[in-house]
Amino acid sequence: AIFQGYIDDEKNIAFSPLGYSAILAILxxxxxxxxxxxxxxxxxxxxxxNLTRKTYRFIMERLKNTHEYKYNQPELKNxxxxxxxxxxxxxxxxxLEDYYLTEVRSVERYNPDQEFNKPSGNDENGEFVVDLPDKKQDDIKNDDIPELMPPKESDEKLISFAVEDTPEK
Known part of the structure; x- marks a missing residue:
């Protein structure tokens, strides 16, 4: 079930058992x-x-900081x-930062009713603008927790503990 979303994907994606164990250890x-x-x-x-933390840090640092690849350079980003x-x-x-080499980021909730506008020009930060339409009184309902959905047009990838390997020849 986990891989069904990637059946038609043309890229090679590897899911690491270490990645899943690190996610659960973080939890x-x-x-x-x-x-x-x-x-x-x-x-x-x-x-x-402390033993758990030091072990994960040792493994993650070793994977993240190994630059002995001749053709392929997998990246580990958490x-x-x-x-x-x-x-x-x-x-x-x-x-999370010190032992699991995990960067903590802030994200905004995305509501499918919002409009997505990509700014003109090349934005190196990958930022985008979300315009919220004004709600009419009869449209107001319990929207305290809108569903989290990624923007439809985004250059950012969210791959959790996966390695994308692009051969260089």
Whole structure:
């Protein structure tokens, strides 16, 4: 089921078991109680959190900083997305950055009713503008949590713990 969205994709995409275990370990870092216990048990993590953190950092640094590739240069990039105007515990953020080599980014919620306008010219930052149409009184309903949908026209890729390998010959 996980790969069905990539059946017609013409690129080679690899999903790493290490990536999935790192995602779950990151979740375990922020979890408490029974949820944390279940994640630690499923991943067979040691009781010592520092040992877990140091091990993931060692592995991630080794994968991220190895430049011994002659033709292909896979990249390892990890992002943890937080909705804009939400906060993240600073200790948790530091753990993600220091031990899991994960960059914490702020994202805006996207509502399908919004209009997408790409600015003219070349925007190196990959920024875009979202215009919100004015709502009429009879259109107002409970929109406290709109669905998160990526913009339809975006140059940014969101690949979580996947390696895209482009041969150079």
């Amino acid at each position: 375990a870092e922020g979890a408490t109680g029974e949820t944390r216990e279940q994640l630690v048990s499923a991943l067979h993590l040691p009781k010592d959190q 992002y943890f997305y937080i909705y804009k105007n939400y906060t993240i515990n600073e200790d948790y953020k530091k753990i």
